[in-house]
Amino acid sequence: MKQKLLIVDDEDMIIELLCDHLGDEGYEIHATNSTERALGLLSKNPDLIILDINMPGMDGLEFCKNIREHVSCPILFLTARITEQDKINGLQYGGDDYITKPFSLKELSARVAAHLRRDSRVRGTTSVLTSGELLVNLSQRRVFYRDLEIEISKKEFELIVFLLTNAGQVFDRERIYERIWGCNAEGSADVIKEHVRKIRSKLKAAAGLEYIKTVWGVGYKWER
Numbered sequence: 001m002k003q004k005l006l007i008v009d010d011e012d013m014i015i016e017l018l019c020d021h022l023g024d025e026g027y028e029i030h031a032t033n034s035t036e037r038a039l040g041l042l043s044k045n046p047d048l049i050i051l052d053i054n055m056p057g058m059d060g061l062e063f064c065k066n067i068r069e070h071v072s073c074p075i076l077f078l079t080a081r082i083t084e085q086d087k088i089n090g091l092q093y094g095g096d097d098y099i100t101k102p103f104s105l106k107e108l109s110a111r112v113a114a115h116l117r118r119d120s121r122v123r124g125t126t127s128v129l130t131s132g133e134l135l136v137n138l139s140q141r142r143v144f145y146r147d148l149e150i151e152i153s154k155k156e157f158e159l160i161v162f163l164l165t166n167a168g169q170v171f172d173r174e175r176i177y178e179r180i181w182g183c184n185a186e187g188s189a190d191v192i193k194e195h196v197r198k199i200r201s202k203l204k205a206a207a208g209l210e211y212i213k214t215v216w217g218v219g220y221k222w223e224r
Helices: 012-024 035-044 060-067 084-092 105-118 154-165 173-181 191-207
Strands: 004-008 028-032 048-052 075-079 097-100 128-131 134-137 142-145 148-150 212-215 219-222
Touching: 004 012, 004 035, 012 028, 012 105, 028 035, 035 060, 035 128, 048 060, 048 105, 060 075, 060 084, 075 084, 075 105, 097 105, 128 154, 134 154, 142 191, 148 191, 154 173, 154 191, 154 219, 173 191, 173 219, 191 212
Parallel strands: 004 028, 004 048, 048 075, 075 097
Antiparallel strands: 128 134, 134 142, 142 148, 212 219
16 A cells, blocks of 8 residues: 655645655655645545645644644655754654755655654554544544634534535434434434534634534535
8 A cells, every 4th residue: 555645835846846756656645735725635644744834824833733633644844944943843843854945856755765664653543534724533532623622522523523524415313313323312313403503603613614504404514
């Protein structure tokens, strides 16, 4: 199975260069010029991330800080910044190495290979789902918006995971109840309405967005 690399850089020319070079070396490449879109690509469970620090919007350091608790793979910063404090900040935020621009493709390849060989972190079943800047840590059963944790109950978590995993699909309350509570549960599917209300309230307070849409007369769906 190919090892997967996530490349995040705001320069399309560098993305194309790295995709071609590292793709030729046998890696499966996922790339974007946006840290916001990079959050969605975490669901690919990359084995290593190459991350530019000087990104628009959420910069590379903030991105690294936000995901580090949920992603155990090596993170290599790719940047023109070369001061000692920049390097210290990058390492403190959870980065594993620095590659400065301009760089040698041969050196980059060697560092990528070395970090993949040395990656002895216990990655296990660590896995995440994302929706924009909302991150759902499946192994820890926790939900975050950026670096803010959203307190949710066990059933609320299961409902979020079910709808997010099937984003865009509409489910009626009976189907959701059967999926979350089980076929033999003694209760009413009406409880789903209250759980959706609570989830919406919590996500709205944290992110200012409504992720779950009501399809009148049918049920609910997670907006893509």
